[in-house]
Amino acid sequence: MTDKKKKLALMAAFSAVALIAIIFTGLKSEMALRLGDPYNIKIQGYDPYDPVRGKYIMFTIDTSKVRTSEDIGYAQSRVCYVTLVEDSEGFYVLDEAFLEKPEGVPYLKTFMRNYYDGSYFYTSPFDSYFLSEDISLNAETILNQNFESAYVTVRIWNGTGVVSGMYVDGRSIEELAAAVG
Numbered sequence: 001m002t003d004k005k006k007k008l009a010l011m012a013a014f015s016a017v018a019l020i021a022i023i024f025t026g027l028k029s030e031m032a033l034r035l036g037d038p039y040n041i042k043i044q045g046y047d048p049y050d051p052v053r054g055k056y057i058m059f060t061i062d063t064s065k066v067r068t069s070e071d072i073g074y075a076q077s078r079v080c081y082v083t084l085v086e087d088s089e090g091f092y093v094l095d096e097a098f099l100e101k102p103e104g105v106p107y108l109k110t111f112m113r114n115y116y117d118g119s120y121f122y123t124s125p126f127d128s129y130f131l132s133e134d135i136s137l138n139a140e141t142i143l144n145q146n147f148e149s150a151y152v153t154v155r156i157w158n159g160t161g162v163v164s165g166m167y168v169d170g171r172s173i174e175e176l177a178a179a180v181g
C-alpha cells in the first residue's frame with residue numbers, strides 16, 4: 001500500500017469513528033426523549049444567545065445539597081451517578097452521588113469535582129432549553145418575572161437526561177411567550 005493510500009485509509013477510518021460518535025450521542029438523547037421517564041426539576045437561570053445555535057434559555061439546577069456516598073473518595077474529577085428524589089412540593093431534586101449505577105431509582109450520569117477544602121461540585125448534565133427566535137425575548141421576560149415558579153421537565157433514560165419542556169406555573173414557556181406577543 002502506498003503512502004497516499006495509507007493516509008486515505010486512515011482519514012476514512014477517523015471520519016467513520018467521528019461519525020459513529022456523533023450518531024451515538026444523538027441516539028442517546030433521542031432514546032431518553034422517547035423512552036425516558038419525566039421528572040420535573042426547579043431551575044435557576046438566564047437567557048443568552050449563541051450565534052451558531054440561536055436563542056436558548058440557559059439554566060442551572062441546584063447541586064449544592066447533593067449528598068456524597070462514602071465511596072466517592074477524593075479524586076479531582078470523576079464520573080458519578082446522582083439519584084433523584086421527590087421533594088414535598090412534587091418536584092425532583094438531586095439527592096446522592098455514587099460511583100456505581102444505582103438500581104431501582106432514577107439517576108443522572110454526571111461529573112463530580114473535588115475542591116481542596118473537601119467539598120464537591122456536581123456538573124449538571126443539561127443546562128439549556130432552545131426556543132424559537134420570535135418568542136425568546138418574551139420568554140426571558142416571563143422567566144425573570146416568575147422565576148420562583150419555573151421548572152423543566154427532564155426525561156431520563158439510563159442516566160441520560162434530556163430537557164423536554166420548560167414551564168412556569170404549569171404552563172409551557174412557549175405558550176406563555178406566544179400569548180404575550
